[in-house]
Amino acid sequence: MAAPCRKMASRSFSQLLYCFNRTAVGSVGCRRFSVTPVGRARPQAGPAVERATSPWTLMAAVCLQRLPVISADESPIEQRFKQMMQQMELEKSVLSDHELRLLEDADRMSRKQAGDYDSDEEEGHGDQEIMLGQDLEDTWEQRLKNFQPAPRVRADVDKDLTSVQRCLADSLVLLAEQQVGAEKLWLLPQAAWQEGETLRQTAERALGSVTAADLKATFLGNAPCGVYKYKLPKAARTESSVGTKVFFFKAVLADSAPAKAPNTALLWVKKSEVQKYLKPAYAMKVDRFILSL
Numbered sequence: 001m002a003a004p005c006r007k008m009a010s011r012s013f014s015q016l017l018y019c020f021n022r023t024a025v026g027s028v029g030c031r032r033f034s035v036t037p038v039g040r041a042r043p044q045a046g047p048a049v050e051r052a053t054s055p056w057t058l059m060a061a062v063c064l065q066r067l068p069v070i071s072a073d074e075s076p077i078e079q080r081f082k083q084m085m086q087q088m089e090l091e092k093s094v095l096s097d098h099e100l101r102l103l104e105d106a107d108r109m110s111r112k113q114a115g116d117y118d119s120d121e122e123e124g125h126g127d128q129e130i131m132l133g134q135d136l137e138d139t140w141e142q143r144l145k146n147f148q149p150a151p152r153v154r155a156d157v158d159k160d161l162t163s164v165q166r167c168l169a170d171s172l173v174l175l176a177e178q179q180v181g182a183e184k185l186w187l188l189p190q191a192a193w194q195e196g197e198t199l200r201q202t203a204e205r206a207l208g209s210v211t212a213a214d215l216k217a218t219f220l221g222n223a224p225c226g227v228y229k230y231k232l233p234k235a236a237r238t239e240s241s242v243g244t245k246v247f248f249f250k251a252v253l254a255d256s257a258p259a260k261a262p263n264t265a266l267l268w269v270k271k272s273e274v275q276k277y278l279k280p281a282y283a284m285k286v287d288r289f290i291l292s293l
Helices: 002-008 013-027 076-092 097-113 133-146 199-210 271-276 280-286
Strands: 056-066 172-180 183-187 190-192 217-219 226-231 243-253 266-270
Touching: 056 199, 097 133, 172 271, 190 199, 199 217, 199 243, 226 280, 266 271, 271 280
Parallel strands: 056 243
Antiparallel strands: 056 172, 056 190, 172 183, 172 266, 217 243, 226 243
């Protein structure tokens, strides 16, 4: 074994394998190895495997919400709690700067009315006219009377479902009228998935395709928040087309939104109004992830 092994050091890998097999068979009587040369692929048996295609049509939809612009009306229990907290804060508080000024002004006026009043005692004021704290309160009261706050309820705008400025104290959801088969349905803006794009990109394209105006939206993540699946009628069902799966993505409308929808095929509805426009099964899926703020 020593002599053949010294000769193996200067030979190639294939020659070494051949020498080893020959030496092992001749010396020990071992079974001959079957070695496949490196870099040579074995022939595959059978036809090539084709990529499997899903019988479901994939779609992505956007649940675009306009969050409340103003605070909602307080409930009776919220009003009582607010009054209680204000009373507790008043009882535990100290005098403010304005209240201290009112006390100082009252003390100065009482000294002026006294017979032994000396104007030289008023440091920093001299003979200048002093504006009392009560005068400031009167000025503030007059400004408050002239101030007219914007109305919280606008009957003409709140009834316009195409306006994004309706119901400012509620959260609104965008619905789009889309063609599904032979009928038109109110749905969340949706589009069919195209090969080469993610579902998030499909949802962004869906939002841009149904709105002519440039709506700026912030998507809340890359993962869908829900899915709705339905099968085609048996007459239209085939092996390659069984039904549709719709994946929902959530988004929030930016502040710079147009006041009116570009066409009547778009509606801004409250969560309580969604049931009037969506199919029951579809509305049940959508209702789970609509923010109710």
